[in-house]
Amino acid sequence: MCGIALIICGIRFDLSSLLLNSTSALPNSDQLPFAIDDLREAFRRRGPDSLGSTKLLLRSAVSNRLPEREIVSSIEEEVKESGCEGDEGNCFSLANGRTHLHTHFSTVPSSSAELHFLGATLQLRGVSSVVQPLIDSDKNILVYNGEIFGGIDIGRDENDGEVLLQLLGECCSISVPDVLSKIKGPWAIIYWQESSKTLWFARDAFGRRSLLVHWPTLEDSQFLLSSVSPFSSNERSFDFEVENGTTKLNFWEELRCGIYSISMNAPGLDGILVGEVQKHEWTNGVLEELIKWERTSVEPKPEDLHISRSKTLTGKRDMQSVNSNTEPSKSGSIQASISVPAQAVLIALRESVRRRSSLHTIFQAGRHDMEKEFVPVAILFSGGLDSMIIAALLHECLDPSYDIDLLNVSFDGRSAPDRISARAGVSELRRIAPSRKWKLVEINAELSTLTFETKHVMSLINPANTYMDLNIGIALWLAAGGDGWVYEENTDYNDEDCQCIKYKSKARILLVGSGADEQCAGYGRHRTKYRNGSWRALNDEMKLDMQRIWKRNLGRDDRCIADNGKEARFPFLDEDVIRILLGFPLWEVANLDQPSGIGDKKILRGVAELLGLYEAASLPKRAIQFGSRIARESNRKNYGSNRAANQASAGKMESHGSTSRTSSNNTNKEQWRAEDAIAGNAEALRALRELIIYPLLFSRQAQKLGLKWPRGLLLYGPPGTGKTSLVRAVVRECGAHLIVISPHSVHKAHAGESEKFLREAFAEASSRTLSGKPSVIFIDEIDALCPRRDSRREQDVRIASQLFTLMDSKTSSASVPQVVVVASTNRAEAIDPALRRSGRFDVEVEVTTPTEEERFQILKLYTRKVPLAPNVDLQGIAASCNGFVGADLEALCREAAMSAIKRHSDANKDAGAFSLTIEDWKHARSVVSPSITRGVTVEVPKVTWEDIGGLNDLKKKLQQAVEWPIKYASVFSRLGISPMRGILLYGPPGCSKTTLAKAAAHAAQASFFSLSGAELFSMYVGEGEALLRNTFRRARLAAPSIVFFDEADVVAAKRLRWEFKQQQYCWRKASGVFVLAATNRPHAIDAALVRPGRFDLVLFVQPPDLEGRYEILRVHTRNMRIGDDVDLKRIAKDTEHFTGAELEGLCREAGIVALREDISATVVCNRHFRTAKDSLKPALTKADVDSYLAFGVA
Known part of the structure; x- marks a missing residue:
């Protein structure tokens, strides 16, 4: 039907x-x-x-x-x-x-x-x-x-x-x-x-x-x-x-x-x-x-993971010992010690494929006799794990007289990853099933042909309306059409001279692997959810995927495939397969503690091994699987780069030509402003407008003054700050023509093709200026096209020389410029310096992380069509998002919306009352972290001043030095006071130096970067210095921020001392970066590092006095049930020279003593504290304290 x-x-x-x-x-x-x-x-x-x-x-x-x-x-x-x-x-x-x-x-x-x-x-x-x-x-x-x-x-x-x-x-x-x-x-x-x-x-x-x-x-x-x-x-x-x-x-x-x-x-x-x-x-x-998709066993015990891991390792050893030429039996496979879950899933999947490939009388009547090689069933084939399993099972279920078509789409010919994996997959299928005739139908499409079918596919995917939906729809539609090329059997695909013939698959049944990733944690977002929230979060994400697959995937896919007279069938979405997979513990289905290619889709990898597909079983999940690969390739024609295509995939479809996707409503073009699409980055917006529109507005004045307009602009800054979006928005506002060049589109296989591509791009830009409007050539990720000369390949040298020639040939004049060049990079230092000279990229603008006000404007932009609950304070949310770039804030809004949708869906509430509450934003904030801080230890301290007993004078000084400049920055500016930039805390171990730093960061609500001596003191020369530089760079981007050095005496080591001094100079100039350091060995620190101007304040964190010890004991017993005979003041008096850490250990040991005495004990009595006190001795002596005091006097 x-x-x-x-x-x-x-x-x-x-x-x-x-x-x-x-x-x-x-x-x-x-x-x-x-x-x-x-x-x-x-x-x-x-x-x-x-x-x-x-x-x-x-x-x-x-x-x-x-x-x-x-x-x-x-x-x-x-x-x-x-x-x-x-x-x-x-x-x-x-x-x-x-x-x-x-x-x-x-x-x-x-x-x-x-x-x-x-x-x-x-x-x-x-x-x-x-x-x-x-x-x-x-x-x-x-x-x-x-x-x-x-x-x-x-x-x-x-x-x-x-x-x-x-x-x-x-x-x-x-x-x-x-x-x-x-x-x-x-x-x-x-x-x-x-x-x-x-x-x-x-x-x-x-x-x-x-x-x-x-x-x-x-x-x-x-x-x-x-x-x-x-x-x-x-x-x-x-x-x-x-x-x-x-x-x-x-x-x-x-x-x-x-x-x-x-x-x-x-x-x-x-x-x-x-x-x-x-x-x-x-x-x-x-x-x-x-x-309902409720799984009974979600969170494993340690022994569960141990047993599961043992089964997996045993199964792999046994399978590898089997002769690689062995073909699985008709009944299912080689006997091996693979886990029982994989065997059960294999049985269910085999039956699912059998049901979906059973050929009935009318299906064969009148066709088999007329066609010599009638192919009834085809597979949407990428060579990945899912399609390989379906192919192997179809071989077992389908009459051996039939061929099997494997439909594979590529926009990059034989170099596309999906084409490479498909050919490797066919070779493995021929190994396990040499008697079957496998037809790899290579469907090669030209990007230009997409234009003619786009509107038709838009109608097929409707009501889906994103670019990603459109492009995946085009991919499925082309695959279902089945028009491609096949090679002769046993062809060596590496042979450039191998012959292929035109072929059209007439199979009416098309088996598709949809549902495997959703049920077996195959997507990258599953690993992210697991990393951020462990097993329960992973299970919730998989459940959400399964409960929305009807809306996001299956209806769209069915319409696109059926348009070519094919019936899509989904073996992984068979009711029995879903029931079997759902019945096993989550850790048997996937274990994301293990690397990619092992833990993701773990249970299906076991199925593949049972089928003899050893190579497919170890294939990691690629981000460029069948549909998404084609989506990126086809979008590259419109957007110039894969990254731009992916960003556009989040938006809705609209008709656009080569003129930067201008609005189809020309009457409103002049009213549209770049600020309608992007917020913040005022300096970059101004520079782009000056580069593109000023020469049009002030051409006469330029002629009178003999002014030569700049011809190039370089935007640099961390990923996600909106460099590409800025260019597109300003180009649209100015009505200019946009031509996008990306490294992927320039790098070609044969010599001369890359240079030809650049020449054609500049020629097209020049030709488009005949309409009276400027052309903008946007070079994305220019550091990959023109790297520094010490890291170039031969092809890079040719590309850089051609680009220099083309930019120099566009000489400046006092008239309206014909072509301007804008480039973007995340690594300005990696670009060939020859590009940054005057006459090429005359202007350089840093697109850095947004300020609090800019974050507020970005959040307002992303939520302008979203109903917000009255208790939502976007200004407060912006203040709590230090270090977030535009892409992070977009992800934050998306996660908050998803939380609200899930909450309304679970509660079955009135859609009319739908709104984003502050709880949704808190959930989103717990999930989304600033991208610029990834790779450096960043934590959100949950320690408050109340968690620290005693040390009241120190707390007050830290509040004034750390908290006040951030919370009351306007007051400091009004009085002309320069805030402190660094504080060194020194004192004996266990006296709360680290805890004080965390409490200060929590109170100031600043980004907190923590580095320990062990991280900095690497055995390899240069690694510690690089980590130091990278941490300060990210701290500047995430300002206001606090960089905390534990064991600061390691930083004073000879190898790191010079680098630290250099960074001290930089952070003194940078606003919003504060350094806290702690050490147990102040005498080991170079005096030059602790002079005023580097560390403004050096504070001695002394052992607690009597009152301090009492406060510490009170803090650590506030959640304990202590007997009426316990006198904390008396205990404080008896614990002279005890540090805060030792007092904490005393309280803990007293509780353990009570449990040793009676496991059902409900209170901790004074005798328990006395016993614990007798077993502990302070590590600190009066001589030690005197040595620290002497350092302070010196």
């Missing part, structure tokens, strides 16, 4: 029980503005075996039994045609005299309604052709798109649609959900039950078949259901906006998985028929469990 649809007019819908913020009484529409022929044309493109339509007329009539009116139905028109071929394009053509439906519905009387059913059939079951819609003798009507793989008995030669109609016709209205809940497999259904005058429509629990819905609204009373969005609907608006807490729906939505009904009621006083929409629960308990 390849498509179903329904259009209804003449009915007022009551949606009060289903949709939030909807009106239950909707006006009637005399005419539907949506063409029925548009739907028919969309189905015709799919090349169905048949295409049919049925129009059902409902009208009210006076009852013979009751005074009320009743609903009478009649089938007014029915058109069914067989032999519809999409390639010929003549199905329902006027030329052959077949009946046409009217383009629009005619005016319908107020007391009647029309229901128009459409069904396009791809015949895969039964012994004879079945044309939909199906109608039984009781006038029940069914259009069904799906496959029944279990739950309902279907004979080998029976058609599942006919069997389903029979079962539905035999049951009453309340039993329809029972029948549908039994089905195992992908399906979508529209069913008219004549006896109850009820329309049923539903989609399987995981959304494996597409079904779009257009809910009626006050503005548009249409009700439509369809497997596909027609091309004409692409002209409509698909924006999803939230205004004043009210959701504005798209024209199309993915129908949420479930069972729905519309009960047709007799008309009211106005004569309009009323349809009441209801949603029904699944009645299959097992299915309900799968939908």
